[in-house]
Structure formats: structure tokens, C-alpha cells
Amino acid sequence: MKILVVNAGSSSLKYQLFDMDENKVIAKGNCEKIGIGGMITHKRPGKDDYQADVELKDHDDAIALVLKLLTDAELGVIASADEIDAIGHRVVHGGEQYKESTLITDELMAYLEANISLNPLHAPPAIKGIEACRKNCPGKPMIAVFDTAFHATMEPSSYIYALPYEYYENYKLRRYGFHGTSHRYVSGKVAELCGKDLADMKVITCHLGNGSSITAIKNGKVVDTSMGFTPNEGLPMGTRCGNIDPTVVPFLMKTLNITAAEVDTILNKKSGLLGVSGVSSDCREVNAAAKEGNKRAELAIELLVHEAKKIIGSYVAEMNGVDAIVFTAGIGENDRALRERICADMDAVGIVMDNDVNANCPRGEAYELTGKGSKARVFVIPTDEEYMIALDALKLAKSLK
Ligand code: AMP
Numbered sequence: 001m002k003i004l005v006v007n008a009g010s011s012s013l014k015y016q017l018f019d020m021d022e023n024k025v026i027a028k029g030n031c032e033k034i035g036i037g038g039m040i041t042h043k044r045p046g047k048d049d050y051q052a053d054v055e056l057k058d059h060d061d062a063i064a065l066v067l068k069l070l071t072d073a074e075l076g077v078i079a080s081a082d083e084i085d086a087i088g089h090r091v092v093h094g095g096e097q098y099k100e101s102t103l104i105t106d107e108l109m110a111y112l113e114a115n116i117s118l119n120p121l122h123a124p125p126a127i128k129g130i131e132a133c134r135k136n137c138p139g140k141p142m143i144a145v146f147d148t149a150f151h152a153t154m155e156p157s158s159y160i161y162a163l164p165y166e167y168y169e170n171y172k173l174r175r176y177g178f179h180g181t182s183h184r185y186v187s188g189k190v191a192e193l194c195g196k197d198l199a200d201m202k203v204i205t206c207h208l209g210n211g212s213s214i215t216a217i218k219n220g221k222v223v224d225t226s227m228g229f230t231p232n233e234g235l236p237m238g239t240r241c242g243n244i245d246p247t248v249v250p251f252l253m254k255t256l257n258i259t260a261a262e263v264d265t266i267l268n269k270k271s272g273l274l275g276v277s278g279v280s281s282d283c284r285e286v287n288a289a290a291k292e293g294n295k296r297a298e299l300a301i302e303l304l305v306h307e308a309k310k311i312i313g314s315y316v317a318e319m320n321g322v323d324a325i326v327f328t329a330g331i332g333e334n335d336r337a338l339r340e341r342i343c344a345d346m347d348a349v350g351i352v353m354d355n356d357v358n359a360n361c362p363r364g365e366a367y368e369l370t371g372k373g374s375k376a377r378v379f380v381i382p383t384d385e386e387y388m389i390a391l392d393a394l395k396l397a398k399s400l401k
Helices: 059-070 107-113 123-136 149-153 164-169 178-196 250-254 260-269 270-278 281-289 295-319 329-334 336-343 355-360 387-400
Strands: 002-007 013-019 024-032 039-043 048-054 086-089 142-146 202-208 212-218 220-224 324-328 377-380
Touching: 002 059, 002 123, 002 387, 013 387, 024 270, 059 123, 086 107, 086 123, 086 355, 086 387, 107 123, 107 324, 107 336, 123 142, 123 355, 142 178, 142 387, 149 178, 178 202, 178 212, 178 220, 178 324, 178 377, 202 295, 202 329, 212 295, 250 260, 270 281, 270 295, 281 295, 295 329, 295 336, 324 329, 329 336
Parallel strands: 002 086, 086 142, 202 324, 324 377
Antiparallel strands: 002 013, 013 024, 024 039, 039 048, 202 212, 212 220
16 A cells, blocks of 8 residues: 655655555655745655756645656656545644544544644644645545544643643643654664553653753653643753743843743754754754854753753653653654763663663664663664654545445
């Protein structure tokens, strides 16, 4: 069976076509500069990449082009769009309503439209991506896979903010958590690698990338995660501040005489690694500056390490132990020094990493990094959110047959 996975951003649309019988990606690519020009990169394993500037007025144009390329006599990998059994869409926010991947219906679309305020950045492009697929592939089964869904098992004690309760009742102001598809994928994978059932394990998954979150999973269920109402809670990230005293907000508004929207921009776009280092939001560039002696760059990295340790330690306490800890995403998978710093002096909470193995393990594959005397097993596991989405879409396609 063939599954198309679509991840629509405001000016981009990424796609992957999976052959699920062979468990492999047969084509993938990215439409960029949608609405502001347009270009596409289309890749097929073992063949030359195709790249072209093509006018893409909107997501509709982008999906039409993707389908044209996938079925093209020369560049394509399938004879017609009929070969696609289902389409899986990454949708960031499912709110309280959607706690698992769900068949896309008019009702779900109405819910997404009505709840744009929960996720003003990501919801509109996701809606556009789905609408474009509905138009270009009418009748094709489609599934929405939500970043928030995996975290829906949290108890109120983990998701309620200590604010006046009516804000939760009236505005659904609560913690949701994000990156759920990634946390779900790597937690499943670590159980497999440990030869255990996730339902019998206590796992901490560290998704450290441009956006970062850490999740505690006990007996297969998320009990806590570091992101909250928005993806700007928890760890300091590329440009997001993560945890701060909330009273900083009115202080900045008064002191700088700026609006709520301006504070929002500061907290989301000008903070984190970029804000502290003044160098870059990109961890590699901040690392390079720190190596050259830039003190603020070193401090920015130390803030990330410090917060990660605090969150991991608190999750061990919350679960009364941990069997496995996983590092994933751009920083988690590649930055060996950062992994070593996070795991250093954590033996009191049962975590010891083998620094030699960590320093020499191959990139791009799952690898065990557990050190001597560690109670928890330590792993690096490349994440694959698209494959997870494809698996959910496959399940749906099979259930409809
Ligand atoms: P992601 O959001 O998962 O794509 O991760 C992006 C982040 O991963 C950026 O901050 C990159 O600098 C970081 N990253 C990628 N490769 C490396 C590397 N070799 N060392 C350190 N950070 C890296």
C-alpha cells in the first residue's frame, strides 16, 4: 500500500510517499516559498534530485505540482494518484477534542477552523494543506495526526495551570504538549530495542532540536511533558525562551512600552539560544562560537543543559524511576557533547552514559549509550515522525477496505 504524508507550513509543504509493503520512502520533497514565488525539490532514492523554480500561488498549486511530479513519466514513482491508498497530514493541535489520529471529515475541519486561536501559527497552513488534497484527490481517505495527541493521557495535575480555573473552562487554557508524534515514535522504538513492552516501562524522551521538549512516559502513557499551552514552555530553544517567570511579560510591556504582540515576538523569535548568545539560533553555530571563547554562547548552551537536567530529574521523581532515556531530533541525535553534558553527574537519579561510546557511535542510527552502573538504559534514536504518520494512515486505509 502507498501512503502520502503531508506536512504543510505557512510557506512550505513537505511530502513523503511511502511504499508500506517495502517499508520505505519512494519519493519525498519540499515545496518552498509558497505565496512568495515558489520552488520545489523532489527526491527519489538512487536517482538525481529534481529542483525547479515554479510559481506556487498557494498550497493548492503546491499539492497539484506534487501529484504531477509523483505521477510524471520521467520523474514520477507511480502511474497515477489512484495508487495512493491514503494521505496522512501532520496537524499540530488537536485541542482537547482529538486525542488520537482521526479520519478527516467536515466535522474535524470545522473544529480546526473554530479553534485557530489555539494555534494561530500552524493551524491555517495545515487547513490549507488538507483542503488542497481534498480538492486534488477527491474521495481519498485522509487522516490527521496531531502533535498534541500522545500527551492526551496526562492527568489534570500535569496539565492544569494554577490560574483562575474559569480560564481553563472558558478558553481551554491548559498545557497540551507538542512533538507528540516524535515522542511516540522513539518511545515505541526504545521499548523494541529493550525487548520490552512500553506498557511495562518508565521512559524519558528528549526531543532536542530547533524546538525542544522532554516527555515522561509511564506504562505507555505520557504523564508529563515540558511544552505547555504553546510550544514555548520548558527548555530554552533556538529562538524561544522556554520557562520564565510569567511576570516578566507585564514588566517588559511597561518598561519597553510595547504591546502584547511585541512581547510575544521577543519570547518566541528573539530569545533562547539566539537571544542569550547574540550569535545564532542554530546550535552548531552557537557551539562554534562557544569553542572560540564567546562567553554568552557558552552560557546559552549551559542554560539548555541546566534546564534539561532539571526536567529529566523531576520526571524521574514523578515516575519514581526511569528504565530508559532517549535523545532524538537535530541536537539530540547529533550533538554528542551536549548529550554528555546533560547526562553528566546524573548517577544519583540512575543515569550514567558511556562517554566513549557516545563520542564514537555512528550517526543516523539507533545506538545504546548506557554507561557502567546506570539503572536506566541510555539511547540515541533518530526520530521519524513521517513514518509514524504513515503507519496511522495505513491503519486507517486498511480499516476502510
Ligand atoms: P531540528 O529542529 O530537529 O531539525 O534540529 C535543528 C537543530 O539541530 C539546529 O539547532 C542544529 O544546529 C542542530 N544540529 C544539527 N546537527 C548538529 C550537530 N552536528 N551538532 C549540533 N547541533 C546540530
